[in-house]
Amino acid sequence: MNKIDKRLQKTKKEKRLGLMTHVVVGYPSLAKTFDIVKIMEKNGVDFVELQIPFSDPLADGTTIMKACESALKNGTKVKDAFDVVEKLSGEVKIPLLFMAYYNTVFKYGTEKFCKGASAVGIAGLIVPDMPIEEEQCEHFDKYCRKYNLKNIKVLSPSSTDERLEKNEKVASGFVYFTARQGITGAKDTLDPKIQIYLKKVKKYFSIPVAVGFGISKREHMRALQQHADIAVVGSAIIEVINKSKDQDIEKNVRSFIKNLKMVN
Amino acid sequence: MQNKGHFGQFGGRYVPEMLIPALEELEKSYFKAKKDKEFQKKFSYHLKTYAGRPTPLTFAKNLTEKLGGAKIYLKNEGLNLTGAHKITHCIGQALLAKRMGKTRLIAETGAGQHGLATATVAAKFGFSCTIYMGEVDIVRQRPNVFLMEQLGAKVIPVSFGNKTLKDAVNAALKDWIENVDTTHYLLGSVVGPHPYPTMTRDFQSVVGREVKRQIKNETGKLPDYIIACVGGGSNAMGIFTEFIKEKNVELIGVEAGGKGKAVGENAIRFNGGSIGVVEGYKSYFLQDSDGQIQKTHSISAGLDYAGIGPELAYLKEKGRVKFTSATDAEALGAFDILAKTEGIIPALESSHAVAEAIKLAPKLKKSDVIVVNLSGRGDKDLFILAKALGDDKFMDFLKSYINDDEQNR
Structure with a gap:
């Protein structure tokens, strides 16, 4: 059984909102990426998405974009992402996912990427700019299935019924729904219409729903509790890292996550 | 297709x-x-009534005679409103x-x-x-x-x-x-x-349709060569599209050779580039082995771009469009020749296409016809040109302009 399914069974049994957190591989350094993921697990995070830095991250706001830029400046390579996950796999039990832009996957070789990711212990891939229409040329979903990786589809408030229906056919593991029409980034308040959107999503998807984009506070988590299965926190954690001195990163990430988790 | x-x-x-x-x-x-x-x-x-179409097709008589080969025609897109x-x-x-x-x-x-x-x-x-x-x-x-x-x-x-x-x-x-x-x-x-x-492409293809009509009026036949500079490729696809089916018309795209062959010194996608998926489309991009987009350089900002239109990548793969490049120095040289022989100040982007015509024309028969897409005029490049050509008087002008302004405040 894929680790993602297993973890989802656990959160369901415990009747709580799962938490997925996000790191940019190589930000602020590869060593820190390794430490931060371990801290995330230790403090009750259920899933970690490791973003492979890319020079042109289309769906990301300033916070994550700048983290990607900085990781690339540090010399982070795609291979480093595989290496760090391989090392982590020996130490953490929670499912790890790769978030990448399609050029990273394509340039690496789509099958080679999926095979390699699976081999180092990745449980799922989030590749937002690989839409279902291009499957015929790319065989991305095919290789995800072949190597037992969940193909996490990302949908948004602008997704029409037709798009929800089409994506439902390929989505696996869980579906990632963005809390607003926009790019990544922490916000003060959640879109009040989010519950209506989520109802629509649930009409089409029987698999669990994760909600991300703009989630940064305990109140956000509380608001999602009844309507989603997983909350995704990305930019907010990077902002915690940005504001921390090097030696305080672990401590501050820990207290930030603990605070978020107090919702349960 | x-x-x-x-x-x-x-x-x-x-x-x-x-x-x-x-x-x-x-x-x-x-x-x-x-x-x-x-x-x-x-x-x-x-x-x-607004943009100024059709733009003229001009016989570059002096340039043709100077080079002593094929007849050169200029599709003067620089006469459009906003200059390109x-x-x-x-x-x-x-x-x-x-x-x-x-x-x-x-x-x-x-x-x-x-x-x-x-x-x-x-x-x-x-x-x-x-x-x-x-x-x-x-x-x-x-x-x-x-x-x-x-x-x-x-x-x-x-x-x-x-x-x-x-x-x-x-x-x-x-x-x-x-x-x-x-x-x-x-x-x-x-x-x-x-x-x-x-x-x-569809909107721009009016350029090629005009050229077809105009060149037939002028010469009674289709051109043998069409040359256009290629950044993203809008002016090139504009003039090429009407002629893709005309197998006897050779289509040539000119990329920015910049100041050298090293990474970051040019924008030649069909040499240093490889296939990738960036900005929503699959084509050739200047990128490293991890797929990170690389820096590019050209004296003309319009050609200074890491990607290239997907249809041009396809036409290149099929052998329908040939690609070459012109360096910053060659573009400046072409700018100078065109200004002095024809009284036309081309944009630095378009100067790359002119540079290729200057290389090609002398090798061809006098009965051959080349059409160059002069995608824009050069007014916008005034400051870059003055600097690149080392025009001290222009720099003096700028200094005194600023000094006057400060004194008057």
């Missing part, structure tokens, strides 16, 4: 799901408008955006020419307008920033990445994601996700 915006293995629509409804709406509206005679009539009307071919697809897209009920236009710009053309149609057709431009480009192209602002546009500096064109594209796409209900993204070339490459 074309299925959902694919040109062979190139093109496509590689975007996050949240952009797909907007692109589907645009695609549907565009193909409906394309078949609508009223829309086409309106488009032609504004091209004729860009206004054509801007009018097309603005009319389409109006039809779709949008009230705001956004665009990216490198050299500022596409931004200027977008700001122009926004003023003309009553849109609010935001232009994204890399900080580095803003410094290089202040006159265009000034003009865009005079036309009522808001110019927003982009301070991430390389701070040039590709980063402006990213910023504009992000704006579009957030404001898709009210806003049309007026993408400036034959790049990006479907339907942009097809739509921009």
